[in-house]
Amino acid sequence: MARILIVDDSPTETYRFREILEKHGHKVIEANNGADGVATARAEKPDLVLMDVVMPGLNGFQATRQLCKGEDTQHIPIIIVTTKDQETDRVWGRRQGAKDYLTKPVDEVVLLQTIAQYLPS
Numbered sequence: 001m002a003r004i005l006i007v008d009d010s011p012t013e014t015y016r017f018r019e020i021l022e023k024h025g026h027k028v029i030e031a032n033n034g035a036d037g038v039a040t041a042r043a044e045k046p047d048l049v050l051m052d053v054v055m056p057g058l059n060g061f062q063a064t065r066q067l068c069k070g071e072d073t074q075h076i077p078i079i080i081v082t083t084k085d086q087e088t089d090r091v092w093g094r095r096q097g098a099k100d101y102l103t104k105p106v107d108e109v110v111l112l113q114t115i116a117q118y119l120p121s
Helices: 011-023 034-044 060-069 087-095 108-118
Strands: 003-007 027-031 048-051 078-082 100-103
Touching: 003 011, 003 034, 011 027, 011 108, 027 034, 034 048, 034 060, 048 060, 048 108, 060 078, 060 087, 078 108, 087 100, 100 108
Parallel strands: 003 027, 003 048, 048 078, 078 100
Antiparallel strands: none
């Protein structure tokens, strides 16, 4: 199915997302910080990115903005998945170019439905 890049500095969250995605036939690529996420997205051209916000160095908002402004990566849908659940965070995430915004812990069905909205049929 789809190639999905998980950008998250939590091994626990990455493992959980990987488990859900692989169970449903997706190929998973991983990066554990924003800078690596941007580099990996540019190199691998995934079909979709799941982006955490709170990470050391380049945070998820900054990484999202870089990918959405990059000519070679602006077509890749980004879904922010974070513990930050304030409305201002949601608005800011979308302003950076994210297609959607989910808060952790994310229900498996909600995650899969959200991803499906942004993948080509």
